[in-house]
Amino acid sequence: MSQLISKLLILGGWFYISLALLIIFGLFSSKKISDKLPILILLFGAAFTFLTSISALYENFSQIKLFFRTDKEKIETSTFNQFSFAKIIRETLTPQHYNCVFWSWDVPTKYIIQESYPIRLETIWTFESATKCDFVVSQFVSRPELNTQPIIVFENNYIYKLKEE
Amino acid sequence: MSILLSAIAIFSIFQLGVLAQFYLIKRGKYFEFSLPALFALGLGAITTLFYLAGLLEFYFSQASVAITISIFSLPFFLDARLKNITKKNIKNYINGFKKSPKLFLLLFSIFLAILIMFAFSKTVWGYDAYERWLAKARTFWVDGGITKENAKIYGPSDDHNLWPFTASWIYYINGSSNEIWVRLVPLIAFLLIVFEFKKHTTNKSWNIKSYSWLSILIFTPFLWQTVAQENYSGNADILVSLFFLLSTGAIIKREFLLAVVFLGLASFTKNDAFPALLGYLLLLPIAARNLVGKSELKLVFTVALSFLLANLSLKYYYNLDSRYLNQDFSQIISQKPFLKYNKYSLHAFREQFRQTYIWGLGWWVIFIFLVKRATIIFKNKSLLFAIALIGIQFMGYITIYYISKEDQAHQITTSISRVLLQIYPATLLIIYYANGNYKNETRTS
Numbered sequence: 001m002s003q004l005i006s007k008l009l010i011l012g013g014w015f016y017i018s019l020a021l022l023i024i025f026g027l028f029s030s031k032k033i034s035d036k037l038p039i040l041i042l043l044f045g046a047a048f049t050f051l052t053s054i055s056a057l058y059e060n061f062s063q064i065k066l067f068f069r070t071d072k073e074k075i076e077t078s079t080f081n082q083f084s085f086a087k088i089i090r091e092t093l094t095p096q097h098y099n100c101v102f103w104s105w106d107v108p109t110k111y112i113i114q115e116s117y118p119i120r121l122e123t124i125w126t127f128e129s130a131t132k133c134d135f136v137v138s139q140f141v142s143r144p145e146l147n148t149q150p151i152i153v154f155e156n157n158y159i160y161k162l163k164e165e
Numbered sequence: 166m167s168i169l170l171s172a173i174a175i176f177s178i179f180q181l182g183v184l185a186q187f188y189l190i191k192r193g194k195y196f197e198f199s200l201p202a203l204f205a206l207g208l209g210a211i212t213t214l215f216y217l218a219g220l221l222e223f224y225f226s227q228a229s230v231a232i233t234i235s236i237f238s239l240p241f242f243l244d245a246r247l248k249n250i251t252k253k254n255i256k257n258y259i260n261g262f263k264k265s266p267k268l269f270l271l272l273f274s275i276f277l278a279i280l281i282m283f284a285f286s287k288t289v290w291g292y293d294a295y296e297r298w299l300a301k302a303r304t305f306w307v308d309g310g311i312t313k314e315n316a317k318i319y320g321p322s323d324d325h326n327l328w329p330f331t332a333s334w335i336y337y338i339n340g341s342s343n344e345i346w347v348r349l350v351p352l353i354a355f356l357l358i359v360f361e362f363k364k365h366t367t368n369k370s371w372n373i374k375s376y377s378w379l380s381i382l383i384f385t386p387f388l389w390q391t392v393a394q395e396n397y398s399g400n401a402d403i404l405v406s407l408f409f410l411l412s413t414g415a416i417i418k419r420e421f422l423l424a425v426v427f428l429g430l431a432s433f434t435k436n437d438a439f440p441a442l443l444g445y446l447l448l449l450p451i452a453a454r455n456l457v458g459k460s461e462l463k464l465v466f467t468v469a470l471s472f473l474l475a476n477l478s479l480k481y482y483y484n485l486d487s488r489y490l491n492q493d494f495s496q497i498i499s500q501k502p503f504l505k506y507n508k509y510s511l512h513a514f515r516e517q518f519r520q521t522y523i524w525g526l527g528w529w530v531i532f533i534f535l536v537k538r539a540t541i542i543f544k545n546k547s548l549l550f551a552i553a554l555i556g557i558q559f560m561g562y563i564t565i566y567y568i569s570k571e572d573q574a575h576q577i578t579t580s581i582s583r584v585l586l587q588i589y590p591a592t593l594l595i596i597y598y599a600n601g602n603y604k605n606e607t608r609t610s
Contacts, residue, residue, distance in 0.1 A: 011512075011515070013519055016515075016519065019529060019532055019533055022533055023533060023536050023537065038537070041530060041534075042381075043373070045377070045526040045529060046376070046384075048521070049381050049384045049386075049526050049527060050380055050525075052386055052521060053385075053389065057279060060283070063283065064286070066287065067282040067283075067285060074287055074345055075344070075345065078287045078288040078290055078395065083288075107295060110292060110295035111290075111295045113319075114295050114304070115342075117304055118307055
């Protein structure tokens with residue numbers, strides 16, 4: 001029995017238990033109470049939801065000052081300088097070459113792939129697979145294992161040329 | 166400058182919406198502007214333009230988009246009926262705002278100002294956004310539109326492109342793929358969800374009940390966070406929410422043609438919306454019988470079928486993938502115990518509903534009134550139809566979680582709140598009507 005109660009408490013919590021109790025209470029209460037119950041439920045629901053949002057807004061309120069930056073500042077900090085790095089990629093590489101990017105960290109890698117278009121960057125994970133690439137882009141980390149000097153270094157981002165023309 | 170150009174792009178979406186409703190749906194008759202419906206139809210018009218241009222191999226540029234907008238603004242000056250309707254509606258809207266309670270307007274304005282500051286303090290920064298939605302938008306912008314090659318350049322490529330086309334439209338007018346001001350679209354979608362809900366709840370008068378329903382919607386944390394947080398604002402789910410809400414409102418008001426248009430547009434936004442469109446097509450002959458005339462029913466059915474066929478034909482033409490359907494189902498059934506997997510999904514939903522930091526008490530209120538007013542819903546054909554579509558949509562989510570190739574737990578964790586957001590405003594609206602607010606709202610047919 002105690003196991004059943006504890007399971008009910010875990011699965012239901014106050015959310016489902018209060019929900020079930022209110023429904024049962026509504027069924028067996030007098031007409032006077034039953035008429036007033038919906039509005040009370042509604043008011044409580046609205047007040048709770050409002051306070052939850054206010055508390056969430058308050059927690060992040062310090063971030064509001066970020067609004068007053070210039071668009072360029074917002075873009076560079078939000079994208080960890082990948083916006084400008086993508087511009088360099090578009091100016092340096094050509095679609096005719098086989099260009100690759102080391103998988104680094106999910107959103108920045110996806111971002112650099114789309115922002116570099118029309119230059120296509122194929123994702124690679126290992127140094128072995130880099131051998132097929134003409135150029136390799138590396139975000140946030142240098143790759144001395146490639147045994148070549150980067151042709152571009154930008155804010156800790158690198159472009160390596162692996163094959164000569 | 167970017168904000169001004171982006172605002173012009175948003176304005177052009179409304180403009181296209183007015184033209185679509187006036188010439189195609191109302192056939193030149195007077196109609197009251199509903200900003201949410203106009204925006205939704207405008208998005209549909211942009212999608213149509215992009216697909217038509219793609220089929221005709223016409224390539225967009227900043228100049229051609231500017232010329233297109235200018236051409237589509239001509240009817241507002243040349244067609245006297247449209248000019249008068251627009252003037253009258255703008256006047257009505259201004260008067261409507263003047264009548265709204267000042268305290269509520271003030272509080273909502275403060276909340277909106279904070280939301281705007283959160284939204285435009287950063288660029289979009291989310292995996293799904295740069296894996297597909299905005300990635301495709303940028304590609305279409307660079308290439309001048311959709312082609313057979315770029316339609317599936319990023320995987321998974323099985324969704325339609327209403328949201329990427331809209332973002333591209335803004336990029337064209339801006340002259341750059343500005344991922345800060347493209348956030349105007351989810352912000353406008355949020356505002357229009359609120360406007361649409363307000364239209365239903367405060368149609369007759371403002372009272373404590375209307376305030377409460379509206380407050381539950383506005384302050385549901387995940388709804389506004391989808392706009393305010395950089396990791397969600399590049400996703401398409403809030404647009405699906407808007408389309409489902411509009412469609413539900415139209416079903417309740419027995420405007421079945423508009424309802425199917427919005428469901429069709431939802432299916433052009435995300436494949437997730439497909440179950441509701443299919444459900445509508447299957448249930449319409451039973452659900453709408455005796456509610457509308459036979460000829461209207463035939464027209465609605467034809468439009469629903471057309472949306473379905475257009476959706477599938479374009480997918481076939483662009484050779485889009487279908488990651489959930491292109492599978493060996495017998496293998497799935499033999500490898501994944503049906504009951505065990507679906508029980509897991511149901512438990513995940515049970516857990517999700519009670520996450521009050523995500524939903525406030527929105528789902529709590531919905532479930533209480535759903536049980537309390539179940540008989541009202543069952544006795545009312547429109548409400549039953551609307552809730553059945555939500556049910557079908559929910560079953561769709563459960564099915565996808567079962568047949569997904571990805572790890573089920575990972576798939577659920579990364580998407581459960583987003584898929585629930587799609588049906589949340591619509592479900593809240595149904596429950597609002599079920600809670601004794603139905604009689605005066607329906608149109609006499």
